[in-house]
Amino acid sequence: MTGRRSTYDAVIVGAGPSGSVLARLLALQGANVLMxxxxxxxRRKPCGESLNPGAVNRLSQLYGDGKLASFRGLLNAASIPFEMLSGWRLNSGGVTLEAEYPAGLAGIGIRRESLDYWLVQQACDAGVQFEDRCRAERLLWENDRVIGTAARLHNGEQLLISARYVAGADGIRSAMARSAKLSGFGKLRKAAMTARIKGVQGLNGKVELFVTGDTVIGLAPIGSGQANMTIALRSNQLLESAKIGKNGFLMAQAQRIAELRERFSGAEIEGEVLTCGPFERIVQSNRYDGLLLTGDAAGYFDPMTGQGLYRAVRSAELAADALIEAMRTGSFAPLHRYERQRNYEFAAPLRMQKLIEGTSRHEWLLRTSMRAIGASRMLTTRLAESIGDCVRL
Ligand SMILES: Cc1cc2nc3c(=O)[nH]c(=O)nc-3n(C[C@H](O)[C@H](O)[C@H](O)COP(=O)(O)OP(=O)(O)OC[C@H]3O[C@@H](n4cnc5c(N)ncnc54)[C@H](O)[C@@H]3O)c2cc1C
Structure with missing residues (x-):
C-alpha cells in the first residue's frame, strides 16, 4: 500500500482468525479487501492454543472438504505441528471429571502464530491486500456513518483509508469498538499468563484444567513435544509474579497442584511468557451504518471453556454473509441483522460460560457439580458437546 488515501470495498482491522477468515470470504466473492x-x-497471542471441535469443524468446512482429515492434511502440507485432542479433563482437589468429544469430532492443539499466519496466507492467496505493522487508530465518520479508518504505519506515516465497510476484528481491546464508544470493561477482573513448556510428563491428548481457589491452570499438547500452559488468575496476583519473575511464578503455580508436581519434575519453559488481562469486555450492539465487529472485538467473557476461536471463526462467517449481501443490495440492513443473528447464536454458550466460571469460584460447589455430572454419562456428554461447540454440528 503506497498512497495516503485509498478506497476499498472493505477494510478489516485485525488479522487474527476472525479477520483472516472474514477477509478471505469477502475476497473470494470478488470484493476489494484490505486487512x-x-x-x-x-506473531504470538496469549491463548490456550486449543481449537475445540466446533472450531475445527468450521475451519475444515471453510478450507477443506468439511472432513477433519482434510484440515489435518492442510496443516501437514504446511508443515505446521499440531496435536489432536480427544476431549478434556477437569481436576479440582483430586476430584476429576473427564469427557470425550462425540465420535468423529476432535479438537486440535496448535501454536497460534502458526495457525494465524497460515490463515493470513490463505486470505492473501484469495486476493486480500495485507499490511502488518499498521495500527488502526480511529474510525472515520460522515455523520453517523462509518466511511473508513485512520491508521498509522510502523514508520509513523498516517493513512486515511476509505472503505464502504469497516470490520473491527481487532481483538479484546478493539480500537474500532472504542472509537465507536461501544465497548467497556466488565466486572470480571481476571488476568492470564501463558507459556510453552517442554518435558511435561503424562500428556494424553486432552485439554486438562486444574482448578484451585482463584486459579485455573490449563494444559494442552500443541505438537513437537511442547504443551501450552495457561494460568488464569486474579489480576492482582500478577503483581506477585513481578516480584519473583514470570517463569518462577508459573512453575511455582504448577508445583502447588499435587497431580502436577511429579509431571513437571523435568519441565522447562521455552520462549517468552505472555501476560494479558483483564478479559471481560462488554460491547453494545453496533448501531452505526458501515461498521461491523467480529470475534473478540464484539465482546469477550472468559477463556476457561476455550470457545473463543470458535466464536471468532463463526462470527466471521456470519459477518461475511452479511457484508456480501450488503455489497450486493447497497443496504445496511444485513449488517444489523448480523448483530441479532450473532447475539442469538452465542447467547446460550455465553450463559453456560458464566455458569461454569461462577461455579469454579466456589471449590465445594465445583467439586459437588463435577461429581454429579460425572455420575451421569448423559450429562458428561452434553457438557462436552456444549463447551466443544458441537451442538450445531
Ligand atoms: C488467556 C487466554 C486463553 C485462551 N485460550 C483459548 C483456547 O484455548 N481456545 C480458544 O478457542 N480460545 C481461547 N482464547 C480466546 C481466543 O484467544 C480469542 O477468542 C481469539 O484469539 C479471538 O480471535 P480474534 O481474531 O477475534 O482476535 P485476536 O486473535 O485477538 O486477533 C486480533 C488481531 O488484531 C490486531 N490488532 C489489535 N488492535 C489493532 C489495531 N488497533 N489495529 C490493527 N490491528 C490491531 C492484533 O495484533 C491481533 O493480531 C483464550 C483467550 C485468552 C485471553
Missing part, C-alpha cells in the same frame, strides 16, 4: 494488523506477523 491491517498492528503486529508484525507471524
Amino acid at each position: 491491517l494488523d498492528a503486529a508484525a506477523f507471524p
Whole structure:
C-alpha cells in the first residue's frame, strides 16, 4: 500500500482468525479487501492454543472438504505441528471429571502464530491486500456513518483509508469498538499468563484444567513435544509474579497442584511468557451504518471453556454473509441483522460460560457439580458437546 488515501470495498482491522477468515470470504466473492494488523506477523497471542471441535469443524468446512482429515492434511502440507485432542479433563482437589468429544469430532492443539499466519496466507492467496505493522487508530465518520479508518504505519506515516465497510476484528481491546464508544470493561477482573513448556510428563491428548481457589491452570499438547500452559488468575496476583519473575511464578503455580508436581519434575519453559488481562469486555450492539465487529472485538467473557476461536471463526462467517449481501443490495440492513443473528447464536454458550466460571469460584460447589455430572454419562456428554461447540454440528 503506497498512497495516503485509498478506497476499498472493505477494510478489516485485525488479522487474527476472525479477520483472516472474514477477509478471505469477502475476497473470494470478488470484493476489494484490505486487512491491517498492528503486529508484525507471524506473531504470538496469549491463548490456550486449543481449537475445540466446533472450531475445527468450521475451519475444515471453510478450507477443506468439511472432513477433519482434510484440515489435518492442510496443516501437514504446511508443515505446521499440531496435536489432536480427544476431549478434556477437569481436576479440582483430586476430584476429576473427564469427557470425550462425540465420535468423529476432535479438537486440535496448535501454536497460534502458526495457525494465524497460515490463515493470513490463505486470505492473501484469495486476493486480500495485507499490511502488518499498521495500527488502526480511529474510525472515520460522515455523520453517523462509518466511511473508513485512520491508521498509522510502523514508520509513523498516517493513512486515511476509505472503505464502504469497516470490520473491527481487532481483538479484546478493539480500537474500532472504542472509537465507536461501544465497548467497556466488565466486572470480571481476571488476568492470564501463558507459556510453552517442554518435558511435561503424562500428556494424553486432552485439554486438562486444574482448578484451585482463584486459579485455573490449563494444559494442552500443541505438537513437537511442547504443551501450552495457561494460568488464569486474579489480576492482582500478577503483581506477585513481578516480584519473583514470570517463569518462577508459573512453575511455582504448577508445583502447588499435587497431580502436577511429579509431571513437571523435568519441565522447562521455552520462549517468552505472555501476560494479558483483564478479559471481560462488554460491547453494545453496533448501531452505526458501515461498521461491523467480529470475534473478540464484539465482546469477550472468559477463556476457561476455550470457545473463543470458535466464536471468532463463526462470527466471521456470519459477518461475511452479511457484508456480501450488503455489497450486493447497497443496504445496511444485513449488517444489523448480523448483530441479532450473532447475539442469538452465542447467547446460550455465553450463559453456560458464566455458569461454569461462577461455579469454579466456589471449590465445594465445583467439586459437588463435577461429581454429579460425572455420575451421569448423559450429562458428561452434553457438557462436552456444549463447551466443544458441537451442538450445531
Ligand atoms: C488467556 C487466554 C486463553 C485462551 N485460550 C483459548 C483456547 O484455548 N481456545 C480458544 O478457542 N480460545 C481461547 N482464547 C480466546 C481466543 O484467544 C480469542 O477468542 C481469539 O484469539 C479471538 O480471535 P480474534 O481474531 O477475534 O482476535 P485476536 O486473535 O485477538 O486477533 C486480533 C488481531 O488484531 C490486531 N490488532 C489489535 N488492535 C489493532 C489495531 N488497533 N489495529 C490493527 N490491528 C490491531 C492484533 O495484533 C491481533 O493480531 C483464550 C483467550 C485468552 C485471553
